[in-house]
Amino acid sequence: MEETTRSRRTGRMARRVPAAEVFDGLERATVLDRPIAVISKQVRRKLGPGKTRDFLHGVPIGHPLHPALAMVSFGCWLSAGVVDMTKTGSRAARTLILAGLGSAVPTVAAGLTDWSTLHREQQRVGLVHAMTNAAAAVCYTGSLLLRMRGRERAGRALAYAGLAAASAGGYLGGHMSYRQAAGANHAESVGHLVPLGWHDLCALKELPNGRPVRRRLGYIDLFVIRLGDDVSVLADNCSHLGGPLHQGRVAMENGEPCIVCPWHGSAFRISDGRVTHGPATSRQPAFQTRLRQDGVVQVRPAE
Ligand code: FES
Structure with a gap:
Protein backbone atom coordinates (compact mmCIF):
# COMPACT_ATOMS: atom_id res chain seq x y z
CA MET A 1 0.00 0.00 0.00
CA GLU A 2 1.32 3.46 -0.93
CA GLU A 3 2.25 5.60 2.05
CA THR A 4 1.08 9.20 1.80
CA THR A 5 1.37 12.33 3.91
CA ARG A 6 -0.40 15.69 3.57
CA SER A 7 1.88 18.65 2.79
CA ARG A 8 1.28 21.56 5.18
CA ARG A 9 2.02 24.14 2.53
CA THR A 10 0.04 22.77 -0.43
CA GLY A 11 -2.45 20.56 1.36
CA ARG A 12 -1.74 17.90 -1.29
CA MET A 13 -1.07 14.28 -0.50
CA ALA A 14 2.62 13.54 -1.07
CA ARG A 15 4.04 10.04 -1.40
CA ARG A 16 6.42 9.10 1.42
CA VAL A 17 9.31 7.18 -0.11
CA PRO A 18 10.71 4.34 2.01
CA ALA A 19 14.48 4.72 2.59
CA ALA A 20 15.30 1.54 0.66
CA GLU A 21 13.58 2.91 -2.46
CA VAL A 22 15.95 5.86 -2.44
CA PHE A 23 18.83 3.41 -2.68
CA ASP A 24 17.04 1.41 -5.38
CA GLY A 25 17.99 4.35 -7.61
CA LEU A 26 21.65 3.46 -7.13
CA GLU A 27 21.00 0.16 -8.88
CA ARG A 28 20.25 2.13 -12.05
CA ALA A 29 23.22 4.54 -11.79
CA THR A 30 24.86 3.68 -15.10
CA VAL A 31 27.42 6.45 -14.55
CA LEU A 32 29.23 3.97 -12.28
CA ASP A 33 29.58 1.34 -14.98
CA ARG A 34 32.92 2.43 -16.41
CA PRO A 35 34.90 2.25 -13.12
CA ILE A 36 33.05 -0.94 -12.25
CA ALA A 37 34.12 -2.61 -15.50
CA VAL A 38 37.76 -1.59 -14.98
CA ILE A 39 38.00 -2.55 -11.29
CA SER A 40 36.14 -5.85 -11.51
CA LYS A 41 38.22 -6.93 -14.51
CA GLN A 42 41.41 -6.14 -12.59
CA VAL A 43 40.22 -8.04 -9.52
CA ARG A 44 39.30 -11.11 -11.56
CA ARG A 45 42.61 -10.98 -13.41
CA LYS A 46 44.70 -10.58 -10.25
CA LEU A 47 42.97 -13.34 -8.34
CA GLY A 48 42.32 -15.92 -11.05
CA PRO A 49 40.73 -19.23 -10.12
CA GLY A 50 42.18 -21.20 -7.23
CA LYS A 51 42.32 -21.74 -3.50
CA THR A 52 42.89 -18.09 -2.54
CA ARG A 53 39.84 -16.95 -4.45
CA ASP A 54 37.74 -19.78 -3.01
CA PHE A 55 38.92 -18.89 0.48
CA LEU A 56 38.05 -15.21 0.03
CA HIS A 57 34.60 -16.12 -1.27
CA GLY A 58 34.07 -18.27 1.85
CA VAL A 59 33.84 -21.69 0.17
CA PRO A 60 35.56 -23.50 3.10
CA ILE A 61 33.05 -22.14 5.63
CA GLY A 62 29.99 -22.49 3.37
CA HIS A 63 29.04 -18.80 3.71
CA PRO A 64 30.37 -15.59 2.20
CA LEU A 65 33.41 -14.56 4.27
CA HIS A 66 33.05 -10.80 3.77
CA PRO A 67 30.04 -10.13 6.06
CA ALA A 68 31.68 -12.01 8.94
CA LEU A 69 34.90 -10.01 8.59
CA ALA A 70 32.98 -6.74 8.23
CA MET A 71 31.37 -7.41 11.61
CA VAL A 72 34.83 -7.34 13.20
CA SER A 73 35.73 -3.90 11.82
CA PHE A 74 32.34 -2.40 12.53
CA GLY A 75 32.23 -3.97 15.99
CA CYS A 76 35.62 -2.49 16.88
CA TRP A 77 34.65 0.96 15.62
CA LEU A 78 31.28 0.89 17.33
CA SER A 79 32.96 -0.12 20.59
CA ALA A 80 35.46 2.73 20.16
CA GLY A 81 32.48 5.07 19.82
CA VAL A 82 31.03 3.82 23.10
CA VAL A 83 34.40 4.24 24.83
CA ASP A 84 34.69 7.77 23.41
CA MET A 85 31.17 8.69 24.43
CA THR A 86 31.61 7.46 27.98
CA LYS A 87 35.19 8.76 28.12
CA THR A 88 36.31 5.50 29.69
CA GLY A 89 39.76 5.26 28.16
CA SER A 90 41.55 6.95 25.28
CA ARG A 91 44.02 4.06 25.01
CA ALA A 92 41.19 1.55 24.66
CA ALA A 93 39.60 3.69 21.94
CA ARG A 94 42.88 3.86 20.02
CA THR A 95 43.35 0.10 20.29
CA LEU A 96 39.84 -0.56 19.01
CA ILE A 97 40.24 1.85 16.09
CA LEU A 98 43.53 0.23 15.15
CA ALA A 99 42.01 -3.26 15.36
CA GLY A 100 39.14 -2.11 13.14
CA LEU A 101 41.57 -0.72 10.57
CA GLY A 102 43.63 -3.92 10.65
CA SER A 103 40.63 -6.18 10.10
CA ALA A 104 39.44 -3.91 7.27
CA VAL A 105 42.27 -5.24 5.07
CA PRO A 106 40.99 -8.84 4.75
CA THR A 107 37.42 -7.50 4.78
CA VAL A 108 38.13 -5.42 1.67
CA ALA A 109 39.90 -8.35 -0.04
CA ALA A 110 36.93 -10.68 0.55
CA GLY A 111 34.41 -7.99 -0.41
CA LEU A 112 36.17 -7.15 -3.67
CA THR A 113 36.37 -10.83 -4.56
CA ASP A 114 32.61 -11.30 -4.08
CA TRP A 115 31.78 -7.99 -5.76
CA SER A 116 33.74 -8.86 -8.91
CA THR A 117 31.29 -11.69 -9.69
CA LEU A 118 27.98 -9.91 -9.05
CA HIS A 119 25.33 -8.60 -11.42
CA ARG A 120 25.89 -5.06 -12.62
CA GLU A 121 22.99 -3.64 -10.52
CA GLN A 122 24.49 -5.19 -7.41
CA GLN A 123 27.94 -3.89 -8.35
CA ARG A 124 26.63 -0.32 -8.62
CA VAL A 125 25.34 -0.41 -5.04
CA GLY A 126 28.47 -2.30 -4.04
CA LEU A 127 30.76 0.40 -5.38
CA VAL A 128 29.01 3.07 -3.29
CA HIS A 129 29.10 0.68 -0.32
CA ALA A 130 32.88 0.39 -0.80
CA MET A 131 33.31 4.17 -1.12
CA THR A 132 31.43 4.91 2.11
CA ASN A 133 33.49 2.31 3.93
CA ALA A 134 36.69 3.74 2.45
CA ALA A 135 35.57 7.15 3.77
CA ALA A 136 35.10 5.54 7.20
CA ALA A 137 38.62 4.08 7.08
CA VAL A 138 40.06 7.50 6.16
CA CYS A 139 38.22 9.13 9.06
CA TYR A 140 39.48 6.53 11.52
CA THR A 141 43.04 6.80 10.25
CA GLY A 142 42.84 10.58 10.69
CA SER A 143 41.28 10.12 14.12
CA LEU A 144 44.14 7.88 15.18
CA LEU A 145 46.77 10.36 13.96
CA LEU A 146 45.07 13.25 15.76
CA ARG A 147 44.91 11.29 19.00
CA MET A 148 48.60 10.40 18.72
CA ARG A 149 49.32 14.12 18.56
CA GLY A 150 47.30 14.68 21.70
CA ARG A 151 44.27 16.17 19.94
CA GLU A 152 41.76 13.86 21.60
CA ARG A 153 38.69 15.99 21.02
CA ALA A 154 39.25 16.36 17.27
CA GLY A 155 40.13 12.68 17.11
CA ARG A 156 36.83 11.77 18.74
CA ALA A 157 34.89 14.01 16.33
CA LEU A 158 36.54 12.39 13.32
CA ALA A 159 35.82 8.94 14.74
CA TYR A 160 32.12 9.81 15.04
CA ALA A 161 32.18 10.87 11.37
CA GLY A 162 33.82 7.53 10.57
CA LEU A 163 31.10 5.68 12.47
CA ALA A 164 28.42 7.52 10.48
CA ALA A 165 30.12 6.57 7.20
CA ALA A 166 30.58 2.94 8.30
CA SER A 167 26.89 2.80 9.29
CA ALA A 168 25.87 4.08 5.86
CA GLY A 169 28.17 1.46 4.30
CA GLY A 170 26.58 -1.21 6.49
CA TYR A 171 23.12 -0.13 5.37
CA LEU A 172 24.14 -0.47 1.73
CA GLY A 173 25.66 -3.87 2.48
CA GLY A 174 22.27 -4.88 3.91
CA HIS A 175 20.59 -3.52 0.78
CA MET A 176 22.81 -5.76 -1.35
CA SER A 177 22.27 -8.83 0.82
CA TYR A 178 18.57 -8.61 1.61
CA ARG A 179 17.09 -6.57 -1.22
CA GLN A 180 19.33 -7.69 -4.08
CA ALA A 181 20.13 -11.17 -2.67
CA ALA A 182 23.89 -10.87 -3.22
CA GLY A 183 25.56 -13.66 -1.26
CA ALA A 184 22.26 -15.46 -0.65
CA ASN A 185 21.59 -19.05 -1.73
CA HIS A 186 19.56 -18.82 -4.95
CA ALA A 187 18.64 -22.49 -5.02
CA GLU A 188 17.53 -23.02 -1.45
CA SER A 189 13.80 -23.11 -2.21
S1 FES B 1 28.56 -18.94 -10.65
FE1 FES B 1 27.38 -17.16 -10.60
S2 FES B 1 25.45 -17.80 -11.26
FE2 FES B 1 26.62 -19.61 -11.23
Missing part, protein backbone atom coordinates in the same frame (compact mmCIF):
# COMPACT_ATOMS: atom_id res chain seq x y z
CA VAL A 190 14.03 -25.98 -4.71
CA GLY A 191 13.93 -28.74 -2.09
CA HIS A 192 10.75 -27.22 -0.61
CA LEU A 193 8.95 -26.99 -3.94
CA VAL A 194 9.16 -30.68 -4.85
CA PRO A 195 6.52 -32.89 -3.19
CA LEU A 196 7.78 -35.88 -1.19
CA GLY A 197 8.19 -39.22 -2.93
CA TRP A 198 9.42 -40.38 -6.34
CA HIS A 199 8.47 -38.53 -9.52
CA ASP A 200 8.74 -39.58 -13.17
CA LEU A 201 11.29 -37.37 -14.98
CA CYS A 202 11.90 -38.78 -18.48
CA ALA A 203 12.93 -41.93 -20.33
CA LEU A 204 16.60 -42.89 -19.96
CA LYS A 205 16.94 -43.31 -23.74
CA GLU A 206 16.00 -39.62 -24.22
CA LEU A 207 19.10 -38.48 -22.34
CA PRO A 208 22.32 -37.92 -24.32
CA ASN A 209 25.37 -39.57 -22.78
CA GLY A 210 27.82 -37.17 -21.09
CA ARG A 211 26.02 -33.96 -22.11
CA PRO A 212 24.03 -31.93 -19.56
CA VAL A 213 20.41 -31.17 -20.39
CA ARG A 214 17.55 -29.39 -18.67
CA ARG A 215 14.37 -31.24 -17.77
CA ARG A 216 11.33 -29.88 -15.99
CA LEU A 217 9.69 -31.39 -12.95
CA GLY A 218 6.40 -29.51 -12.75
CA TYR A 219 7.60 -25.90 -12.96
CA ILE A 220 11.08 -26.61 -11.56
CA ASP A 221 14.10 -26.71 -13.86
CA LEU A 222 16.50 -29.56 -13.23
CA PHE A 223 20.04 -30.14 -14.45
CA VAL A 224 20.27 -33.73 -15.71
CA ILE A 225 23.32 -35.61 -16.91
CA ARG A 226 23.62 -39.22 -17.94
CA LEU A 227 27.00 -40.90 -17.59
CA GLY A 228 26.54 -44.43 -18.91
CA ASP A 229 23.68 -45.94 -16.91
CA ASP A 230 24.06 -43.39 -14.09
CA VAL A 231 21.84 -40.34 -14.09
CA SER A 232 22.67 -37.38 -11.82
CA VAL A 233 20.19 -34.61 -11.16
CA LEU A 234 20.71 -31.22 -9.51
CA ALA A 235 18.65 -28.04 -9.33
CA ASP A 236 19.39 -26.19 -12.56
CA ASN A 237 19.57 -22.64 -11.18
CA CYS A 238 23.03 -22.06 -9.69
CA SER A 239 23.05 -21.35 -5.96
CA HIS A 240 25.33 -18.32 -6.56
CA LEU A 241 23.06 -16.12 -8.67
CA GLY A 242 20.76 -18.49 -10.51
CA GLY A 243 22.81 -19.21 -13.66
CA PRO A 244 21.64 -22.12 -15.89
CA LEU A 245 23.88 -25.06 -14.97
CA HIS A 246 22.76 -27.18 -17.94
CA GLN A 247 24.61 -24.68 -20.16
CA GLY A 248 27.84 -25.21 -18.22
CA ARG A 249 30.73 -27.51 -19.00
CA VAL A 250 31.68 -30.74 -17.31
CA ALA A 251 35.16 -30.79 -15.73
CA MET A 252 37.01 -33.36 -13.65
CA GLU A 253 38.01 -32.32 -10.12
CA ASN A 254 39.97 -34.81 -8.00
CA GLY A 255 38.78 -37.59 -10.29
CA GLU A 256 35.10 -36.64 -9.93
CA PRO A 257 32.89 -35.03 -12.57
CA CYS A 258 31.78 -31.49 -11.74
CA ILE A 259 29.58 -29.00 -13.55
CA VAL A 260 31.02 -25.50 -14.03
CA CYS A 261 28.45 -22.70 -14.09
CA PRO A 262 28.58 -20.67 -17.32
CA TRP A 263 28.06 -17.33 -15.54
CA HIS A 264 30.86 -16.98 -12.97
CA GLY A 265 32.57 -20.38 -12.92
CA SER A 266 31.27 -21.94 -9.70
CA ALA A 267 31.85 -25.69 -9.80
CA PHE A 268 29.61 -28.31 -8.19
CA ARG A 269 30.21 -32.04 -7.80
CA ILE A 270 27.67 -33.73 -10.04
CA SER A 271 27.05 -36.65 -7.68
CA ASP A 272 25.83 -34.55 -4.72
CA GLY A 273 25.99 -30.83 -5.59
CA ARG A 274 28.89 -30.04 -3.26
CA VAL A 275 30.75 -26.80 -4.06
CA THR A 276 34.26 -27.44 -5.34
CA HIS A 277 34.93 -23.85 -6.48
CA GLY A 278 33.29 -20.50 -5.75
CA PRO A 279 31.96 -17.88 -5.97
CA ALA A 280 29.05 -20.11 -4.85
CA THR A 281 29.33 -21.13 -1.22
CA SER A 282 26.08 -23.11 -0.92
CA ARG A 283 25.67 -26.65 -2.11
CA GLN A 284 23.51 -27.17 -5.19
CA PRO A 285 20.32 -29.11 -4.24
CA ALA A 286 20.69 -32.69 -5.43
CA PHE A 287 18.15 -35.38 -6.26
CA GLN A 288 18.24 -39.14 -5.84
CA THR A 289 17.49 -41.08 -9.01
CA ARG A 290 16.31 -44.59 -9.85
CA LEU A 291 15.40 -46.37 -13.04
CA ARG A 292 11.99 -47.97 -13.39
CA GLN A 293 11.76 -51.32 -15.23
CA ASP A 294 10.20 -49.64 -18.26
CA GLY A 295 13.26 -47.32 -18.56
CA VAL A 296 11.75 -44.20 -16.93
CA VAL A 297 14.08 -42.17 -14.69
CA GLN A 298 12.52 -41.19 -11.40
CA VAL A 299 13.75 -38.54 -8.97
CA ARG A 300 13.19 -37.36 -5.44
CA PRO A 301 15.01 -34.71 -3.38
CA ALA A 302 18.14 -36.10 -1.72
CA GLU A 303 17.97 -36.25 2.08
